[in-house]
Amino acid sequence: MKRILSSVTDGKGFDIGLVALPLAFLFVMSGLPLVYNVVMSFQEVDMFSLGSFARPFVGFRNYVDLFSQPETRPILFNTALFVAASIAGQFAIGFGLALFFWTNFPGASWLRGLFLVSWVMPGLVVGAIWNWILSGDFGVLNFLLRETGVIDGNIFWRSDPNYSLWAVIIANIWLGTSFNMILLSVGLSGIPKDLYEAAELDGANALQRFWTITLPMMRSTIGAIIALGLIFTLQQFDLFAAITSGGPNNTSNVTQYWAWDLSFRQYDFAKGATISVIMIVFVMFASVVYVRSTRHEVRG
């Protein structure tokens, strides 16, 4: 007993304790629910069997049923579009801003810090604000587009099936851009200045320096950001709840919102779990990309 105690205070036991504590926490708070969720996707679950774990096993029936539903494919497509467009928008604007602030004009770091405000805002608040901006009759966005002559009539962003998903995408890009910008800024500041000087003396112009120095040196940062972006956009729930509620007619519905809708509004817990399992596969893929790209740091 004494040996175990002393090992905890100043030996290997302490190291094991440091690792064991978060592992136990992760297992109880994340691992078990995950497993429970996977098991549930192979069971028949209704309001009455919700209380017990021993429920009828149905094999892949939930999966088969899910994919035979007419709304499944559009919702999966919406999810893909939402993720791709959000990441593309957040990354492009975030990278642009990061490069802009990198020029280090007076007040650059101060302004860059201000940009983070958008990221710390709760999704529901962002959703509420964008509801006003995107509003069909009195929205500021419509006003701007109309006055600049881009559109003739008002677009009903949230209720028009052609635009409803884009309404959420626009809000999500606004929400995630600053996070991309900050991470990319950090990546940019990690590139030694003398590389640019060497490239400049080697005859490279600004565009060539961007392609041959900046982008390759940012590879690991970019990989990490895309992977994190994939995870964050697949988690984005608040904006859907606040702006479109997945409507109209599922045109802006995505898997993460649908899973919640199925489980907690339609009480079809098995289907909700099934969708979650499909999403887990994607998120795990993104996690692998993230871990790999952060491991491949290229530094002189």
Place this chain on the structure above:
Amino acid sequence: MTLQIELNGVNKFYGAFHALKDINLAIEEGTFVALVGPSGCGKSTLLRSLAGLEKISTGEMKIAGALMNDVPPRKRDVAMVFQSYALYPHMTVEENLTYSLRIRGVKRAEARKAAEEVAATTGLSHLMKRYPRELSGGQRQRVAMSRAIIRHPKAFLFDEPLSNLDAALRVHMRKEIRALHDRLNATSVYVTHDQIEAMTMADHVVVMRDGIIEQQGRPLDLYDRPANKFVAGFIGSPAMNFIPAVVGEDGAHVALDFGKTQAKLALGRGLPPGSSVTAGIRPEHIKVVAEGQGAFDVPVGFVESTGSATFITSATQPELTIVETGRGGVGSGDIIGLAIDPVQLHLFDTATGKRIEPENGRIGIEPPRHLHVAGHVS
């Protein structure tokens, strides 16, 4: 010989800070020039201005006859070897070497051939597929140089390229860089804070301090006839001894002031009587002789020996450093006589630090008359 680099009245300001003050420099083609000085003297700023990485505020800068003031770095056709080497970490050695060629649109096969040729001369052939992080310091240094060589630039600019290497490798690379310069018949500008590097490598040494050129010329000229006290103290190792001195009433003698001790030396010409000067004598130009046999006697403070040379520091104020080849046999506390060849004595104006040139080229030393040697370490 044509002028490869020309600077006329170049000034550089950083806000109110005057970094380069009226720099005039003319470098002939094929010359190895060293810019040397203590940190903050402006030597790196001058080099970076030549590269175009810093814009000069006023004056005229020409490379190969063409005015460069507003030409961007990529169009100056100069190559630079950075202190940090600045190798592209995401490229292999071969890609590092061919970068400038690929930027210029040279075909891949052609670029690779050029890289192989350069690598063969710098001993990198077997490392072409490695990344910089897989190389040793000396190998990285070679890649940095090869990257410059492959371009056949109008001038090579070196920014303290050896400061990250260990002492033995530094001495070796010194020779290699110089040999390379001779083989390529290149024009090189080499920045260093190490006067030994400047002395051993360069044809022409430019000593800078506080943004001005204190003196420039051939290395041995700087050593033999330093224009002022700063250059005299900066060039040569260990540094020159400086002793305050007063010109005697007759104007033909100078008294070295060691506090308690005074050593009187004859001057070969008249100087204003009573004027204070600073006498300079290099440690290697002082001979240790038996007590009473030299110009004056001093007590020995401490003795350090490197095996090949003995460094003797006198117990006087100011201290004198004496370098003797061999081991001597002098110990701390001994009284030794010092003989000075009068030709080796330098005189500087105490107020301005400027060199006082003897008119007939000789400063004589009188035979010792009074030897008020301090008996204890002062």
